[in-house]
Each structure stands twice: as C-alpha cells, then as structure tokens.
Amino acid sequence: MTVVSSARARSVSPAAINRTALADQLSAMTLSNNLSDPAVMAKYRLAGDICNGVMRELLSFIKPGMAAADLCKIGDDLVASKCAGAGYKSVKKGLALPTCININNTVQHYAPRAPTGTDDDNATPLTVLKGGDLVKVELGVHIDGYACITGHTTVLATDPETPTTGPMADAITAAHFAAETAWRMIRPGQSSTAVVDTIRKIALAYGCAPVRGTFSARIHRGLPGDENGAHRLFNAPADPDPDADPVVVEDAPEQADPSAAFEFSVNEVYDIAIYLSTTTHPTSSAVLVADPASVGAPVRDIAEPTLYTRNAHGRYQLRMSSSRKLLAHVADQYPVNIAALDTSLRFGLKECANHSLLIPRAVTATADGTVVAAFRFTVLLLPNGQVLRLSLPHQQLPFVESRHELPADLAELLAIDPDHALHVRPVPGALPDGVPGDQVEGGGARRRSRSRKRNKSRGASVEPRVEHVEI
Numbered sequence: 001m002t003v004v005s006s007a008r009a010r011s012v013s014p015a016a017i018n019r020t021a022l023a024d025q026l027s028a029m030t031l032s033n034n035l036s037d038p039a040v041m042a043k044y045r046l047a048g049d050i051c052n053g054v055m056r057e058l059l060s061f062i063k064p065g066m067a068a069a070d071l072c073k074i075g076d077d078l079v080a081s082k083c084a085g086a087g088y089k090s091v092k093k094g095l096a097l098p099t100c101i102n103i104n105n106t107v108q109h110y111a112p113r114a115p116t117g118t119d120d121d122n123a124t125p126l127t128v129l130k131g132g133d134l135v136k137v138e139l140g141v142h143i144d145g146y147a148c149i150t151g152h153t154t155v156l157a158t159d160p161e162t163p164t165t166g167p168m169a170d171a172i173t174a175a176h177f178a179a180e181t182a183w184r185m186i187r188p189g190q191s192s193t194a195v196v197d198t199i200r201k202i203a204l205a206y207g208c209a210p211v212r213g214t215f216s217a218r219i220h221r222g223l224p225g226d227e228n229g230a231h232r233l234f235n236a237p238a239d240p241d242p243d244a245d246p247v248v249v250e251d252a253p254e255q256a257d258p259s260a261a262f263e264f265s266v267n268e269v270y271d272i273a274i275y276l277s278t279t280t281h282p283t284s285s286a287v288l289v290a291d292p293a294s295v296g297a298p299v300r301d302i303a304e305p306t307l308y309t310r311n312a313h314g315r316y317q318l319r320m321s322s323s324r325k326l327l328a329h330v331a332d333q334y335p336v337n338i339a340a341l342d343t344s345l346r347f348g349l350k351e352c353a354n355h356s357l358l359i360p361r362a363v364t365a366t367a368d369g370t371v372v373a374a375f376r377f378t379v380l381l382l383p384n385g386q387v388l389r390l391s392l393p394h395q396q397l398p399f400v401e402s403r404h405e406l407p408a409d410l411a412e413l414l415a416i417d418p419d420h421a422l423h424v425r426p427v428p429g430a431l432p433d434g435v436p437g438d439q440v441e442g443g444g445a446r447r448r449s450r451s452r453k454r455n456k457s458r459g460a461s462v463e464p465r466v467e468h469v470e471i
Contacts, residue, residue: 033146033221035267036383040146044269044380046086047096047148048390051141051378054078055150058099059396062135064156068101068127069114075099075139076340088143096147096224097140098307098337103127104134105370107211107275107299109361111306113339131158134168136374142334145222149271150391151376155398162399167207167278169400171373174206175276176397177406177414179375182216182272183389184413186264188381193261196233198410200293203276206404209292210235211275211372213299213364219271219378224309224334231262235275236296266383273376281369288367297366305360306339308353316355323348327357335361 034040058075076099083093100111112127129135133156140149153172155164163169178199185195203210217224218231264270277297279289289297310330318324326348330336338349338358352358366372377391406414 033267033269034383035269035380043088043143043146044148044388044390046088047141047143047146048378050079050082050086050143051139051148051150051390052392054082054139054141055137055152055392058137058139059152059154062129062137062154062156064129064131064133066129067114068103068110068129069112071101071137072099072111072337073114073340075137076337079139079141083141083143086143091144093141093143095140095336096142096334097138097149098335098340100136100138100307101127102136102138102372102374103129105277105366105368105372106136106302107214107364107366107372108136108138108374109305109307109363110303111337111339112303113306113337129156131156134172134371134373136372138374138376140334142222147219147224147334148378148390149219149273149376150378151273151374153373153375153398154396155400157399160399163401164398165401165403167280167282168371168373169402170206170404171208171276171278171371172398172400173402173404174202174208175274175373175375177410178202178276179272179274179377180393181410181413182274183377183379183387183393186270186272186379186381187387188264188266188385190264191261192231192233192264196235199233199235199274200237201407202410204293205407206276206402207279208276209279209289209297210237211277211299211366212236212296213362214273214275216270216272216274219269222334224271230260231268231270233272235273237294264381266381266385268381270379270381271376272379273374275372275374277366277372278370282371286369288370297370297372299364299366301362302365303363305363306337307335307361308338308349308358309335309361311357311359314355314357316357318348318351318355318357320348320351323351327352330358 035044054075057078058071061071061074076095079095079099086093098111100109102108102110110127114126134153135156136151136153138149138151140147142148153175155168155172157164164172181198181202182195185198200210212235214235216233216235277289279292279297280287308330310327318327322344326338326341326345329341329345338346349358353360375393377389377393380388380390382388405411
C-alpha cells in the first residue's frame with residue numbers, strides 16, 4: 001500500500017503537465033522585452049540578419065519549374081542551418097514563420113508539403129511556378145523568442161528586359177510604396193489611423209484594394225501578436241469579418257477591439273504586413289472587386305491549412321498519445337508547419353484542433369483573375385526614439401511599370417518626384433551594406449561610411465530603396 005500511495009503521489013496527469021508548461025511559457029514571454037537591453041537587441045539583430053540572408057538565398061531559387069513545396073523546404077532548411085551555426089547554444093531558435101510561397105491571387109499561409117509516396121494523403125497537390133507568375137515569399141526567424149519576419153514580392157518575367165505592366169504592375173508598385181511610406185510614418189506618438197489611412201490612399205491611387213483579413217500587428221517575445229488581439233492595423237476597412245465565428249477559449253484574456261486606434265510607443269515591435277490586390281481582370285478589364293474603398297478585396301479559403309499555432313490558453317485533457325506528443329512538440333506560439341512533421345505526430349492533429357489547442361492559419365485567396373502583391377518587415381521602436389527596421393527592403397525589386405501616379409503629398413514624404421514615380425527597376429548588383437555597385441566610385445569606402453552613418457540616425461539597417469525608382 002505504501003508503494004502504491006507513493007506512486008500515486010508522484011504521478012502527474014498530462015493535463016497538469018500541459019498547464020504547468022504553458023504557465024511557465026507565458027511567464028517567460030512576459031520577461032524582459034526591453035529594447036534598451038543590449039542582449040535583447042543582439043538577439044533581434046541576429047534574427048534579422050538570418051532572416052535577410054535566407055530571403056536573399058531563397059529568392060535565387062524562385063524560377064519557373066520550381067515546386068512551391070520544394071521552395072518551402074529549401075527556406076525552412078536554410079533557416080535551420082543558419083540558426084544551428086548562430087551561437088546561443090542554450091536557447092531556442094528557429095522558425096518564427098515557416099516559409100510560405102503564395103502565388104498570384106493566393107494571399108498567405110500557403111506552405112505545402114511535397115508528397116513522399118503514393119499513400120501520402122496529407123500531401124498537397126504539387127504546385128509548380130511558371131513564367132508570368134507573381135510570387136510572394138514570406139518567412140520568419142526567432143532567437144530565444146525574439147523574432148524577425150519578412151516578406152517580398154517578385155515576378156517570373158518572361159523577358160527580364162521588358163517591364164511588367166497592367167494591374168499586376170499597379171499592385172506591386174502600390175504595395176512597395178505603401179510599405180515604404182508606412183515605414184517612414186511609424187514613430188512614437190504616431191496614430192495607427194494615420195498609417196492605415198495612408199496605406200488605403202495609396203492602394204486606391206493605383207486602382208488596387210487592400211485585402212480583407214490581413215493586418216500588421218504588435219508582436220512580443222514568443223508571441224506573434226497581442227494575446228487580446230489589440231494593436232492591429234487592418235489593411236482593409238471592413239475588418240474584422242462580422243460573420244466570422246470567434247474561437248472561444250476558456251481562461252483567455254478579454255478580447256480588445258482589434259480595429260481600435262492606438263498610438264505607437266517606444267519599446268514596441270511591429271510586424272508590418274501590406275497586402276494589396278488588383279481589382280480588374282488583366283485582359284478584359286472586367287471589375288473583379290466591386291467596392292475596394294469600402295470593403296477591400298474579399299478572400300476565401302482555398303486549401304487545407306498546414307500552418308498551426310499553439311493556443312497558450314487552451315485547456316483540454318487529450319486522450320490520444322499522438323495528440324499529447326504533437327502538443328508537446330509544438331511548444332512555442334510561433335506557427336508550425338504540421339505537414340512537415342513525422343506521420344506519427346500528425347495523427348494527433350484532429351483532436352488538438354477540435355479542442356482549440358492548435359489554431360490553423362487559413363490559406364486564403366482573392367477572386368480569380370486578381371493578383372496580390374505583398375511586402376512585409378519588422379520594426380523596433382527603440383527607447384531613444386529611433387526606429388530600427390530589421391527586415392531589409394530587398395534589393396531585387398521586380399521590373400514593373402505602372403500608369404498611375406503616387407499622390408503628391410505622399411511622393412514628397414518619399415522624396416520622389418510624382419511625375420516620375422512610375423517605374424520600379426531592379427537594383428544592380430548591390431554591395432553587402434546596401435550601396436548599389438554602380439554608385440560606388442573611387443571613394444567607395446567613404447561612400448559606404450556615409451551610408452552607414454545616415455542609416456544609424458534613423459535606426460535602419462539599410463536606407464529604404466526608393467531611390468531606385470526610374471527618373
């Protein structure tokens with residue numbers, strides 16, 4: 001009897017283990033996110049360096065004939081390899097957002113897995129890139145929970161010497177300028193309403209529509225957004241969807257109005273994500289988005305989700321061993337590509353999802369015939385008032401030509417002559433510090449030094465590349 005009693009005293013239910021682990025995790029998330037701490041900043045900067053390096057390498061693989069599933073694996077493998085050699089042996093590090101390859105009108109979260117055999121029911125259909133496709137690449141890296149997320153848009157042009165024109169060019173140009181304008185506007189004391197209104201103004205100026213369901217958000221250590229849904233900047237004015245069924249979770253914090261205005265403050269980190277859709281058919285000019293100013297571009301689910309996020313406030317005593325193993329594996333709040341996990345772990349997905357322990361990231365798309373351009377970056381509002389951009393404005397912008405013009409007041413903010421703010425040409429070979437090779441003359445070292453000094457005053461890793469608009 002004594003032995004039995006002792007065994008019972010030592011036994012702990014899986015539910016209790018989960019609650020303890022989650023409590024410890026949430027406690028860790030609330031630990032220092034002080035951006036004046038050099039140790040914290042070193043981790044953010046390292047995450048940014050890895051994120052930018054992986055994006056540069058991955059973009060070189062974006063070619064016709066490549067499968068989206070293969071590109072996702074290449075991106076994830078690059079992150080794993082670079083994180084493994086990045087030091088910080090005793091802390092968790094890796095993907096803050098698994099690699100997503102979103103093609104044409106697909107908006108976000110498309111991270112397919114290549115089939116491994118004829119009986120692999122979980123594999124998604126093979127999607128292969130082709131000439132003329134618009135490709136959006138997104139990925140994220142974290143070091144000890146301090147994350148950098150980046151996203152870029154490129155075009156598989158059939159003729160690199162001929163610019164892409166039409167609605168696709170309009171969307172890319174608008175999204176690029178919206179991202180660069182938002183980056184210049186974000187500062188302590190700035191209103192979120194002013195930034196959102198400017199993004200929508202640029203979208204309409206280029207005949208585009210902000211995409212419903214997409215938003216920028218304040219992020220924290222270990223969390224891809226505020227727990228109560230606050231501090232979000234919705235791209236489209238009709239968000240959130242009033243018809244959507246909210247996920248009700250026991251013990252979750254009280255939900256804030258996600259569309260409520262707020263002011264940016266020091267010691268904050270934001271994941272800025274701009275998604276703009278075309279509104280007309282590229283050849284027939286038929287209207288595909290009826291009211292872009294009022295409701296934005298509507299979206300629909302198009303595929304089974306593969307990305308899932310751990311719900312820190314979910315409570316349920318799982319019955320299946322595979323479910324418990326899966327939940328233990330998805331220990332962080334950052335999204336995980338379930339499809340890339342071992343089959344024995346995937347068996348537990350249904351039970352975890354049915355009880356809101358794992359929340360899917362929907363794979364969405366706009367109307368057929370439209371395309372969506374997106375740019376994404378991470379910014380830190382430092383205690384001294386500077387704004388640090390971790391995600392670089394990637395050098396190889398697609399070669400596009402838009403017939404629309406940037407509004408004069410916004411062109412002034414970007415220091416661009418509105419009469420010439422039409423062409424976004426690809427940047428020539430760039431040096432590591434971001435200075436284009438064709439701009440470095442005999443005094444190249446001196447030029448680079450001035451560039452770094454100028455960037456430091458703004459807090460940027462590299463000067464935003466609006467100077468590469470053709471004049």
